[in-house]
Amino acid sequence: MLQELSHMDRITQLQDEIQRLLTIMSSTIAYLTARSTFLQVSEQIPITKMRNPDKYDPPELFEANKNELVQDLIVKAKQIEYLIQSLPVPEPEQQQANRLQALEQQMQDANEEYIQAVDRAKNLHKKISEFLRTMLDNADGPSAD
Numbered sequence: 001m002l003q004e005l006s007h008m009d010r011i012t013q014l015q016d017e018i019q020r021l022l023t024i025m026s027s028t029i030a031y032l033t034a035r036s037t038f039l040q041v042s043e044q045i046p047i048t049k050m051r052n053p054d055k056y057d058p059p060e061l062f063e064a065n066k067n068e069l070v071q072d073l074i075v076k077a078k079q080i081e082y083l084i085q086s087l088p089v090p091e092p093e094q095q096q097a098n099r100l101q102a103l104e105q106q107m108q109d110a111n112e113e114y115i116q117a118v119d120r121a122k123n124l125h126k127k128i129s130e131f132l133r134t135m136l137d138n139a140d141g142p143s144a145d
Contacts, residue, residue, distance in 0.1 A: 014083045021076045028069045036062060 037056040040047050057065065091099075 010083060010087055014080065014087070017076065017080045017083060021073070021080060024069070024072050024076055028073065031065065031069065035065075 035055075035057045037051055038047050038049055056062070
């Protein structure tokens with residue numbers, strides 16, 4: 001059971017790290033689109049729009065920030081890869097089926113034991129009630145004589 005919890009913790013960590021990776025990717029795209037300037041990539045396609053200089057980062061700063069964002073993505077991807085590698089190897093289907101069948105049998109056995117225990121408790125309750133009733137009836141009987 002403890003090992004299964006550990007596996008679930010890893011899965012939760014993996015989900016969290018994937019969410020963080022998506023957040024980094026989203027922030028990266030937002031930065032790249034908001035803080036870059038328009039560059040001409042082809043002589044046949046002219047630049048038709050210009051940004052104010054205060055709306056984009058200087059080329060050196062933009063390149064440094066871009067490299068930092070790439071490093072963040074790489075680090076996060078490696079963390080995710082490590083978590084994936086630490087997950088257990090899935091057990092074969094037949095083994096899973098056998099384990100589930102054994103668990104179902106244990107559950108049925110426990111249910112039968114529970115039903116027997118409830119029946120015993122009901123029988124004991126009935127016997128005690130009858131015994132107390134008999135005692136009370138006998139206690140009332142001699143004093144009435």
